[in-house]
Amino acid sequence: xxxxxxSGPTLVKPTQTLTLTxxxxxxxxxxxxxxxxxxxxxxxxxxxxxxxxxxxxDTRYGPSLKSRLTITKDTSKxxxxxxxxxxxxxxxxxxxxxxxxxxxxxxxxxxxxxGRGTLDTVSS
Amino acid sequence: QSVVTQPPSxxxxxxxxxxxxxxxxxxxxxxxxxxxxxxxxxxxxxQLLIYANNNRPSGVPARFSGSKSGSSAxxxxxxxxxxxxxxxxxxxxxxxxxxxxFGGGTKLTVL
Numbered sequence: 001x002x003x004x005x006x007s008g009p010t011l012v013k014p015t016q017t018l019t020l021t022x023x024x025x026x027x028x029x030x031x032x033x034x035x036x037x038x039x040x041x042x043x044x045x046x047x048x049x050x051x052x053x054x055x056x057x058d059t060r061y062g063p064s065l066k067s068r069l070t071i072t073k074d075t076s077k078x079x080x081x082x083x084x085x086x087x088x089x090x091x092x093x094x095x096x097x098x099x100x101x102x103x104x105x106x107x108x109x110x111x112x113x114x115g116r117g118t119l120d121t122v123s124s
Numbered sequence: 125q126s127v128v129t130q131p132p133s134x135x136x137x138x139x140x141x142x143x144x145x146x147x148x149x150x151x152x153x154x155x156x157x158x159x160x161x162x163x164x165x166x167x168x169x170x171q172l173l174i175y176a177n178n179n180r181p182s183g184v185p186a187r188f189s190g191s192k193s194g195s196s197a198x199x200x201x202x203x204x205x206x207x208x209x210x211x212x213x214x215x216x217x218x219x220x221x222x223x224x225x226f227g228g229g230t231k232l233t234v235l
Contacts, residue, residue, distance in 0.1 A: 049223060112172050
């Protein structure tokens with residue numbers, strides 16, 4: 001059974017850095033053709049892809065937040081960590097991690113399994 | 125605002141057929157990138173519903189189907205049931221943004 005679970009602080013102050021951890025089981029990030037990504041959803045709004053890391057350590061970032069994000073993986077712990085700097089109240093959202101999976105070119109891959117998400121509020 | 129557009133809401137009575145459109149452009153759906161669909165039930169995480177335009181993961185009922193033509197894609201739900209009431213998101217890749225992009229989401233109401 002494949003599971004992903006997000007963890008991190010629920011309340012962060014403006015200008016601080018948010019660190020989120022995705023702990024997964026049932027698959028390995030050593031496996032060719034696998035990635036783990038982060039997607040967020042502000043309350044009542046749409047999904048937004050943020051970042052992803054591949055099995056080969058390659059990383060990709062969404063254009064709107066690229067300068068504020070860093071994604072890393074710890075294969076031995078089955079974890080992926082996302083850090084977001086200089087937080088603002090508009091960053092209040094539920095943050096999901098999800099497995100990116102597919103065949104062929106990665107731009108056609110999809111998020112096949114998701115964690116339950118963690119709601120992070122940015123407020124002073 | 126997303127580069128792929130969905131209607132904010134659709135509705136239908138139980139047993140009816142509804143479709144949800146996902147309209148893109150030449151840098152995403154029109155460029156040939158696959159479209160995937162996710163269902164988000166109230167207060168839950170999104171779940172993969174359709175992948176690679178028209179494929180259903182194991183466990184997804186055959187009432188759900190996807191199609192793609194040109195710069196647009198559609199999700200069809202036949203035999204509408206109360207438990208289908210949810211938000212639905214399409215997702216593709218955009219080469220101009222070098223990003224995986226989601227549509228704005230469509231809220232399905234079962235009357």
